[in-house]
Amino acid sequence: MSAVAFRGIAKRYGVAEALFPLDLEIASGEFISFLGPSGSGKSTLLNICAGYIEPTAGALFVAGRDVTAAPPRRRNIGMVFQNYALFQHLDVFENVAYGLRVRRTARAELAQRVKDALQAVRLDGFGGRSIRSLSGGQQQRVALARAMAIEPDILLMDEPLGALDKQLRKEVQIEIRRMHVARPRTTLYVTHDQEEALVMSDRIAVLRGGRLVQLGTARELYSRPVDSFVARFLGESNLIVGRVAELGDGRAMLSAQGLAAPIEGYAAQGLRMAEAACALIRPEHVRLVAGGQPARIVERLFLGEIAALRLVLPSGAELWSRLFSSDAPAGDEIEIGWDRERVSILPETS
Amino acid sequence: MNAAGRQRAMRVAVAALLLTPAMAIIALGFVAPLIRLAILSFSSPAGPLAAYRELATVDVYRVVLRNTLVLALVVSVASLAIGFALSLALMRLEAGWRAIVFACVVLPLWISVLVRTFSWMLILERNGPLNRFLAALGIVDQPLPLLFAFPGVAIGMVHVLLPYAILPIYAALSRIDPALLRASGGLGASRVTTFRRVLLPLSARGLATAATFTFLLSLGFFVTPALLGGPSDTTISMLIDSFVNERLDWPLAAAASMTLLAMALAVIGLAGRFVPVSALSEVG
Numbered sequence: 001m002s003a004v005a006f007r008g009i010a011k012r013y014g015v016a017e018a019l020f021p022l023d024l025e026i027a028s029g030e031f032i033s034f035l036g037p038s039g040s041g042k043s044t045l046l047n048i049c050a051g052y053i054e055p056t057a058g059a060l061f062v063a064g065r066d067v068t069a070a071p072p073r074r075r076n077i078g079m080v081f082q083n084y085a086l087f088q089h090l091d092v093f094e095n096v097a098y099g100l101r102v103r104r105t106a107r108a109e110l111a112q113r114v115k116d117a118l119q120a121v122r123l124d125g126f127g128g129r130s131i132r133s134l135s136g137g138q139q140q141r142v143a144l145a146r147a148m149a150i151e152p153d154i155l156l157m158d159e160p161l162g163a164l165d166k167q168l169r170k171e172v173q174i175e176i177r178r179m180h181v182a183r184p185r186t187t188l189y190v191t192h193d194q195e196e197a198l199v200m201s202d203r204i205a206v207l208r209g210g211r212l213v214q215l216g217t218a219r220e221l222y223s224r225p226v227d228s229f230v231a232r233f234l235g236e237s238n239l240i241v242g243r244v245a246e247l248g249d250g251r252a253m254l255s256a257q258g259l260a261a262p263i264e265g266y267a268a269q270g271l272r273m274a275e276a277a278c279a280l281i282r283p284e285h286v287r288l289v290a291g292g293q294p295a296r297i298v299e300r301l302f303l304g305e306i307a308a309l310r311l312v313l314p315s316g317a318e319l320w321s322r323l324f325s326s327d328a329p330a331g332d333e334i335e336i337g338w339d340r341e342r343v344s345i346l347p348e349t350s
Numbered sequence: 351m352n353a354a355g356r357q358r359a360m361r362v363a364v365a366a367l368l369l370t371p372a373m374a375i376i377a378l379g380f381v382a383p384l385i386r387l388a389i390l391s392f393s394s395p396a397g398p399l400a401a402y403r404e405l406a407t408v409d410v411y412r413v414v415l416r417n418t419l420v421l422a423l424v425v426s427v428a429s430l431a432i433g434f435a436l437s438l439a440l441m442r443l444e445a446g447w448r449a450i451v452f453a454c455v456v457l458p459l460w461i462s463v464l465v466r467t468f469s470w471m472l473i474l475e476r477n478g479p480l481n482r483f484l485a486a487l488g489i490v491d492q493p494l495p496l497l498f499a500f501p502g503v504a505i506g507m508v509h510v511l512l513p514y515a516i517l518p519i520y521a522a523l524s525r526i527d528p529a530l531l532r533a534s535g536g537l538g539a540s541r542v543t544t545f546r547r548v549l550l551p552l553s554a555r556g557l558a559t560a561a562t563f564t565f566l567l568s569l570g571f572f573v574t575p576a577l578l579g580g581p582s583d584t585t586i587s588m589l590i591d592s593f594v595n596e597r598l599d600w601p602l603a604a605a606a607s608m609t610l611l612a613m614a615l616a617v618i619g620l621a622g623r624f625v626p627v628s629a630l631s632e633v634g
Binding site: 072 | 527529530532533534535536537538540543547548551552
């Protein structure tokens with residue numbers, strides 16, 4: 001039995017579809033990220049799960065129970081809000097204890113559970129502090145402790161790191177991942193930051209325009225994206241636009257102006273002969289190949305042992321690559337190639 | 351004197367210059383008359399404290415004092431309750447409707463209290479629309495004595511003072527992040543618990559401001575109780591009026607005024623224990 005099951009869940013505002021009918025099963029203890037740009041429906045999905053938004057159609061099951069019509073307070077869900085939504089009139093202890101007090105938890109147990117929750121987020125001894133006296137990162141952790149203290153069936157997080165600076169964000173990402181590994185809870189995590197999703201998730205659901213575009217592990221999404229949108233959204237990508245020249249047996253050839261030879265690669269679903277498509281070549285898969293595709297180095301970023309090179313093909317198409325600093329020849333003109341097993345030919349979605 | 355010092359001296363001089371007109375008006379129009387009034391209250395022909403003694407010992411005056419306090423209490427509690435309910439309703443309205451209802455709340459402030467009070471006289475009459483309405487519903491068989499009685503005074507004053515309750519309460523409520531209410535619900539709290547544990551504590555300052563406003567204003571109210579009240583609804587301000595216009599006893603009127611002022615200061619002092627006085631200006 002899955003921990004969470006969306007069955008044909010959809011949301012419409014007037015005539016605007018915020019979310020098209022969607023089916024999704026989330027396993028118990030799984031950390032799943034909803035990744036997408038703003039307006040993709042990821043927050044709508046999370047809020048439907050929490051009970052703050054009522055779906056127009058479909059049913060939602062949590063731990064096998066139909067909770068579609070249940071108000072938030074009857075769902076036993078821990079939510080971490082984007083701006084934390086901490087109670088400024090209560091101290092750290094009372095914020096974390098809030099859900100337990102509402103449940104009339106016995107005093108000794110309440111104290112123990114608040115202590116455990118604060119310990120889990122490494123804030124032991126902060127109980128008496130006021131919310132205002134905490135840094136953004138600490139407030140974020142209090143919000144997390146408050147959500148976890150009630151032992152929720154599922155944990156929901158709505159872009160919880162959005163307000164933190166980049167350095168702190170990385171730390172908290174790793175912290176959240178560490179806590180999840182130590183004590184797996186079913187977690188639904190909304191973000192527009194692909195790196196966050198890649199670091200923390202067991203699986204990632206990529207949304208766009210209210211539709212689920214692709215669902216899979218970070219590796220699957222990175223190496224076999226279903227279209228150019230997903231390819232662009234996850235990791236660095238070089239996309240060379242052209243037309244499908246050959247198609248069959250799960251492989252495809254893409255021809256484009258100014259290429260020495262057509263690009264061969266894995267064929268994604270939805271390709272059609274002679275129609276527009278693009279080839280995905282990740283920067284780390286670009287190699288120096290004598291007698292290969294000619295290219296010109298126009299920019300060079302020093303990254304230590306590795307250099308990032310911006311290359312321009314004769315057609316004018318741009319390509320980023322990662323090469324050993326010593327590899328890159330002194331001259332501006334080089335010849336490159338790529339591993340055809342790692343190239344994907346994808347339908348073009350602008 | 352160095353450049354920075356000169357600059358600061360200049361700023362102080364400019365600030366002093368800007369403050370002068372306002373200070374002059376306050377000194378001449380408020381402080382000086384107040385001192386004059388205080389002196390007057392101690393200059394009764396029968397001795398310096400005679401006026402105060404009379405106020406404290408004559409039964410009628412003591413009843414009036416009590417009436418005033420009871421009326422102020424009833425009016426401010428009612429204004430607070432209605433104001434809180436209305437503010438909550440305002441928060442839930444869509445932006446367009448909220449603007450309309452908000453205008454209805456604030457608009458009466460632009461109409462003279464006298465006009466509004468006269469309108470209430472028409473509504474509260476023995477055979478006025480309110481009594482006819484209640485009779486039509488079968489709630490009463492006899493018309494209620496609303497006009498020239500306590501209920502009329504209370505209704506009229508609540509109407510006049512409601513904006514002073516709504517504005518600070520609404521301001522406090524609108525500062526509360528709606529995510530807090532969602533968070534409370536998500537953590538398992540019922541609507542009542544959320545109201546008690548989140549909404550009420552976070553709007554406490556607004557409520558205290560509203561309570562102080564309405565109580566202070568109703569302590570010194572004149573027009574409405576004078577027009578809508580009966581003989582037993584006399585308030586201090588009406589008493590002062592009769593001292594001046596009928597008994598021509600200026601020291602007694604001054605003493606009553608000072609008593610009213612002392613009561614107002616006591617309320618502000620009491621409120622200041624819960625809210626900083628500066629918060630009383632948090633309106634709108």
